Amino acid sequence: MKAIFALLVAAVATSSALAACSETQIRAWTQSCDSLSTDQQKCDSRTCHRALHWLTDPEIRDCYVSLGLGPASDLNKYITLDEFCHASDVHALELEFAALVNGTSD
Numbered sequence: 001m002k003a004i005f006a007l008l009v010a011a012v013a014t015s016s017a018l019a020a021c022s023e024t025q026i027r028a029w030t031q032s033c034d035s036l037s038t039d040q041q042k043c044d045s046r047t048c049h050r051a052l053h054w055l056t057d058p059e060i061r062d063c064y065v066s067l068g069l070g071p072a073s074d075l076n077k078y079i080t081l082d083e084f085c086h087a088s089d090v091h092a093l094e095l096e097f098a099a100l101v102n103g104t105s106d
Contacts, residue, residue, distance in 0.1 A: 020054060021063035029055050033081065043085035052082040 020026075029051035033042045042048045054060050055078040065072050 020060060021067070023067050023069065026055075026060065026064055026067070026069065030078075033078065039081060039084055042081055049085060052078055052085065056082050 032045070032051045033048040033055075036042045036045055036048060042052075055075055061072040061075050064070065064075060
């Protein structure tokens with residue numbers, strides 16, 4: 001049963017990525033991040049943050065190349081940005097946890 005569920009989830013994820021393989025969609029994702037000035041603004045933007053999850057997906061990167069938009073390396077800056085955003089999320093959680101621990105230990 002678990003194996004069937006895993007296959008179903010994989011199939012849905014794959015079909016979602018394939019459905020998103022359009023030049024218009026990829027350009028919209030890149031624009032949603034590129035239109036913002038700073039990395040922190042990009043991380044704070046729900047639209048850009050959501051776009052990062054697509055732009056870092058290997059299937060979308062393959063799609064980018066197959067559409068003739070350029071080499072996959074063009075999208076590397078979005079991987080770096082995604083890593084920065086998630087590192088910021090982890091740091092914020094660490095600060096919240098430290099505040100919680102310090103607040104409850106008094």
